[in-house]
Amino acid sequence: MKICITSRGTDLFSQCDPRFGRCPYFVIVDDDTMKYEALENPGPLAEGGAGIKAAQALTALGIDALLTGKMGPNAFSVLNAAGIKVFTGIYGAVEDTVSQYRQGQLDLIEDATTSAQHG
Amino acid sequence: MKIAIASGKGGTGKTTVAVNLALSIPNSQLVDCDVEEPNCNLFLNKELEPIASSKITVPNIDEELCTYCGKCSQMCRFNAIATLPEKVIIFPTLCHSCGGCILDCPEHAISGREKCTGIISRSADMEDHPRLYEGVLNIGESMASPVIKELKRWIEPDAVTIIDSPPGTGCPVMTTLEDTDHCILVTEPTPFGLHDLRLAVEMVKIMNIPVGVIINRSEEGNLIIEEYCDKENIDVLMRIPLNKRIAELYSQGIPFVEEMPEWKERFSDLFEKIVNEKVLA
Numbered sequence: 568m569k570i571c572i573t574s575r576g577t578d579l580f581s582q583c584d585p586r587f588g589r590c591p592y593f594v595i596v597d598d599d600t601m602k603y604e605a606l607e608n609p610g611p612l613a614e615g616g617a618g619i620k621a622a623q624a625l626t627a628l629g630i631d632a633l634l635t636g637k638m639g640p641n642a643f644s645v646l647n648a649a650g651i652k653v654f655t656g657i658y659g660a661v662e663d664t665v666s667q668y669r670q671g672q673l674d675l676i677e678d679a680t681t682s683a684q685h686g
Numbered sequence: 687m688k689i690a691i692a693s694g695k696g697g698t699g700k701t702t703v704a705v706n707l708a709l710s711i712p713n714s715q716l717v718d719c720d721v722e723e724p725n726c727n728l729f730l731n732k733e734l735e736p737i738a739s740s741k742i743t744v745p746n747i748d749e750e751l752c753t754y755c756g757k758c759s760q761m762c763r764f765n766a767i768a769t770l771p772e773k774v775i776i777f778p779t780l781c782h783s784c785g786g787c788i789l790d791c792p793e794h795a796i797s798g799r800e801k802c803t804g805i806i807s808r809s810a811d812m813e814d815h816p817r818l819y820e821g822v823l824n825i826g827e828s829m830a831s832p833v834i835k836e837l838k839r840w841i842e843p844d845a846v847t848i849i850d851s852p853p854g855t856g857c858p859v860m861t862t863l864e865d866t867d868h869c870i871l872v873t874e875p876t877p878f879g880l881h882d883l884r885l886a887v888e889m890v891k892i893m894n895i896p897v898g899v900i901i902n903r904s905e906e907g908n909l910i911i912e913e914y915c916d917k918e919n920i921d922v923l924m925r926i927p928l929n930k931r932i933a934e935l936y937s938q939g940i941p942f943v944e945e946m947p948e949w950k951e952r953f954s955d956l957f958e959k960i961v962n963e964k965v966l967a
Contacts, residue, residue: 616765616780623759623768641777645768648775
């Protein structure tokens with residue numbers, strides 16, 4: 568499974584970032600092999616609609632699940648349309664969030680957890 | 687003569703000044719451009735009737751023609767269109783109606799669609815004093831400027847116009863201030879008040895609009911605003927003191943010029959002063 572985590576840095580030891588639209592990096596982890604790659608989030612450069620821009624960037628990458636802190640309605644509608652599952656409630660380093668995911672500690676959301684224009 | 691009442695900081699007393707000033711000028715009209723939360727009528731209780739709606743053009747995509755090339759999404763700086771591998775999602779509330787996506791689509795799959803974003807109302811009785819005009823941005827919409835533009839189209843050109851602006855220094859405020867003859871910036875003698883007053887003064891200077899300041903909740907001995915205005919060579923037009931009677935009337939929704947006639951005279955003098963300055967300039 569390909570899992571994307573919102574992150575402050577570019578590797579598994581980086582602090583995760585609870586923001587989706589304006590986190591600096593996405594770390595994309597294969598949870599079978601723990602191989603990963605980092606991708607710069609285009610969202611922070613946006614004048615508006617950062618979450619939409621960030622979500623759109625992820626839809627082309629064949630990601631199964633996104634782990635983040637919270638999620639607004641616009642970004643969620645894009646990810647939902649692309650069939651990417653969204654889990655919220657991450658904390659700690661990127662590799663910790665993968666454990667949190669495996670142990671079922673994160674919330675699979677079916678709706679936005681915050682209003683638009685939040686981060 | 688169009689006088690806009692603005693402020694950097696919110697909650698300084700724009701509406702208080704706008705309502706009391708409009709009540710102190712014969713045959714005036716009051717235009718509430720704070721379309722996200724118009725509140726002049728809390729103090730005037732006029733019966734309003736809708737006269738127009740503000741419309742914007744947003745994109746409409748024919749998915750039969752769309753090849754999901756993503757050009758429209760790339761050109762939209764507000765990210766109002768998301769292109770997925772096999773789907774396009776439009777966010778009309780983020781659209782600024784530039785029409786760029788329509789021009790940029792190589793398949794001509796995008797057309798314009800009209801959308802109502804707000805309602806313009808005015809005094810049902812045109813004998814009202816002041817005649818009140820107000821715009822309301824529809825719930826869920828985020829673009830205030832098109833509503834303000836439509837509202838300003840209804841201003842009667844020959845009557846004295848007092849315009850209540852939204853707070854801040856963003857697009858809705860600049861749309862409100864465009865083509866006005868004078869701007870009164872209302873502030874309070876606090877560090878926040880001063881900080882945001884500076885921003886507002888910078889904006890008004892760029893827009894080349896004559897400006898004066900009213901200090902609300904003014905306290906004796908506190909000269910934080912006066913010192914700044916002295917340095918910038920800006921007139922302090924009026925000081926409204928931190929006064930219990932004024933606060934009580936405010937809390938009851940009563941414009942204080944109605945109960946304190948000496949203030950009606952002060953506002954009327956202030957208006958004369960602004961008119962004379964314009965004549966001299």
